[in-house]
Amino acid sequence: MLAALLSFAACEPKKQLSPWGDRSTPPLGLFVERPDLARHLVAIDAESRAEGLTPRNAYVATGRDGTAFEIRTFERRDKLGRTTYATRVASRWGVVLAVGPLDEDDPRTIATRFVESLPADGGASMQLPTDLNADGFPDVVLASDDGRMAVFTLAPRGAIEIRIDLHGGFRELRMLRAGYALWTHASDAAEPSTERIAPKYERIATFDAGAFVETSAAAQTWHEERARALTEAPENESVVGALDRKLERAFHRALATSKADARERILDELETQNPSDEALRKVWESALDNLATEIETRRAKDRKKSR
Known part of the structure; x- marks a missing residue:
């Protein structure tokens, strides 16, 4: 009789111990994030x-x-x-x-x-x-x-870090109709003995297709507007001031277009406007070289964008 009982006990299936108590599956609450x-x-x-x-x-x-x-x-x-x-x-x-x-x-x-x-617009x-x-x-x-x-x-x-494609990085913010823009500038300060040509080349990058880029349509529109604003000479403009304005206007015109041949024509136009003063002419020629270098960065970006 004892042997029969032992045999029956041995045949009885063993009870499985679950880490979730009487449940065979974990409760759904274990998988719910708790903020x-x-x-x-x-x-x-x-x-x-x-x-x-x-x-x-x-x-x-x-x-x-x-x-x-x-x-x-x-x-x-x-x-x-x-x-x-x-x-x-x-x-x-x-x-x-x-x-x-x-x-x-x-x-x-x-x-x-x-x-x-x-820093933002207007010193704000x-x-x-x-x-x-x-x-x-x-x-x-x-x-x-x-x-x-x-x-x-x-x-x-x-x-997520947002990619920024802006030559020289950015220093300030600007508010455009299209939204925020990252802004920077580079100054070309070549100094002769008595005169100083120091144009300020402003660049912006706006958000487009997941990145801040200076080749966006909004950035090109901004450069067009800046070029138009520099068309008219202010009252009592100095000789050096006029040269600065011409360089800055050419820079904005060049960055407002994605056509390389148009940028070449803009530079060619400036080369015909040499100042009569010999000392100033040497500085002007150096400034033209620097402007061409600044514009060349845009050409490289256009090539990268077209790939």
Whole structure:
């Protein structure tokens, strides 16, 4: 009898133990994300303390869907005594952006310092972050030690760096009918003994097809308008002032077109307008060479765009 009972017990199937209790499958709630901005900020604070970072400022921005982003900035000294920066951005879904601090052997061209504001039209100042590419989400601008700037667009679950194709990088913002534009300028300051030719070559890049580019239709329209504004000579314009204006107008006309032969004709026109003063003529010729170099960067961009 005992043998029969033992035999029966051995044949009885063993009960499987489930990590989910009496359920054979996990509950759906285990796979549901739990938004918690406070928890992610605690994680940022813990990581920053472990990295020896000193907290500086905090900023809040909101996306079109109501997602709140908290931006926190930090500093620390590296072993060489240089100030290094770090920027962290969190949403309720996680840490969406984390850059810096740089180590001693990292290139100083990496943008890690949060930019609070940028110069804008008419001497105004644009507070950041703001929506630069009109996608409904805030954009963060970071700067490197050598002055280069990068733009990151924030999203609920991540951040993407926006490509910027603008010769010389950007320094300021401009507001156009088409939206924000990144702006920069280069000055050609050749100096003879008594006169100075110093045109200011302004460039902009507008958001087009996922990037800020200076070959966009909006940028070309802006250059056309700038060229028209420089057509008429102001009252009591000096000789040098007239030369500056002619160079700047030619520059804007050249960047307003994508046709290489049209740009060549613009340069040819200027070569027939040499000043009569011999000393000034030498500076003018140098300025024409510099202008041709500035315009050549546009030709390279057109070739790249056509590929």
